[in-house]
Amino acid sequence: MLSVTCIVMTSTLICGCGHLHEGFQLKSSFKEANEYFSQGSYITSLDKYKQILGKYPAAGDRVLFEMGVIYGHPDNWRKDYRKSLECFQQLIRVYPESEYRRAGEAMIAHIDRVTIKEKTITDQQTEIETLKGEIRRQGDEIASLHKKIEALEQEIRNKVYPIQDGPADRVVIEKKKRRLSLMSNGRILRQYRIALGGNPDGPKEKRGDNKTPEGIYAIDSRNRDSRYHLSLHISYPNGKDMKRAKELGVSPGGNVMIHGIQNGLSKVGEFHTMYDWTKGCIAVTDEEIEEIDELVPDGTIVEIRP
Numbered sequence: 001m002l003s004v005t006c007i008v009m010t011s012t013l014i015c016g017c018g019h020l021h022e023g024f025q026l027k028s029s030f031k032e033a034n035e036y037f038s039q040g041s042y043i044t045s046l047d048k049y050k051q052i053l054g055k056y057p058a059a060g061d062r063v064l065f066e067m068g069v070i071y072g073h074p075d076n077w078r079k080d081y082r083k084s085l086e087c088f089q090q091l092i093r094v095y096p097e098s099e100y101r102r103a104g105e106a107m108i109a110h111i112d113r114v115t116i117k118e119k120t121i122t123d124q125q126t127e128i129e130t131l132k133g134e135i136r137r138q139g140d141e142i143a144s145l146h147k148k149i150e151a152l153e154q155e156i157r158n159k160v161y162p163i164q165d166g167p168a169d170r171v172v173i174e175k176k177k178r179r180l181s182l183m184s185n186g187r188i189l190r191q192y193r194i195a196l197g198g199n200p201d202g203p204k205e206k207r208g209d210n211k212t213p214e215g216i217y218a219i220d221s222r223n224r225d226s227r228y229h230l231s232l233h234i235s236y237p238n239g240k241d242m243k244r245a246k247e248l249g250v251s252p253g254g255n256v257m258i259h260g261i262q263n264g265l266s267k268v269g270e271f272h273t274m275y276d277w278t279k280g281c282i283a284v285t286d287e288e289i290e291e292i293d294e295l296v297p298d299g300t301i302v303e304i305r306p
Helices: 004-014 024-038 042-055 057-072 081-094 101-160 239-248 266-274 286-295
Strands: 170-174 179-184 187-193 215-226 229-234 257-259 301-305
Touching (some): 057 101, 229 286
Antiparallel strands (some): 179 187
């Protein structure tokens, strides 16, 4: 298959060997135009060839060939296949006996193939983007269905385990499942979807690591004037946490709570669980923290699992 590079090399080898206007000035003009092309100055090179065409019309076949190559060259960021084809077609039409005719015909066939290939690629890329959009749309629909399923399951649990069965004697938080369960005598009173610290994997080790702790704790206080609606304070750090922090030479941090949405943002509601956004706390909706506040007395054990 004849490539643009091969044709350009052929064109360069022919330079100065045409049968018309082999005078010094013509050779010098072609050399200058070709040097601009070699340097990647395609627009300047085209302008130079147009000047040659105006001054030496008898050399038009070579000029049209060179211009066609430049217009269609893959490194020309302003390449124009239409203009390239026009140059080669004019060459064949006006100079049927030209030594550049066969190369021009080969270039026309080459550009036709490249144009078809690029159109195919563009069409396929468009199809890919369309499919990606469809996947995103279906993903949103699936997420919405999951929310509806969870809401229905919560309604069922609330009917099976009515709130008057409280108070809870244990709070179980399962980080991987993003789930908080209120337990009483081994039975589930309530379950809630939760958001965790922004760096949720692994136990909390130090202040500012945005991790939610793992271990056995207790509710040791609560704050009804919290900036996160209501909040129940968890007794982190325990002895194991303090020992680990001491070995690491860091502060274990503290102030870990179960809380609602930040004041003023309550309308976010259940959508807050779409990502982990706390600094290490366990977050639920404002309605849910009010329910938890009623069911969980101070001293209740809090088990936080990985």
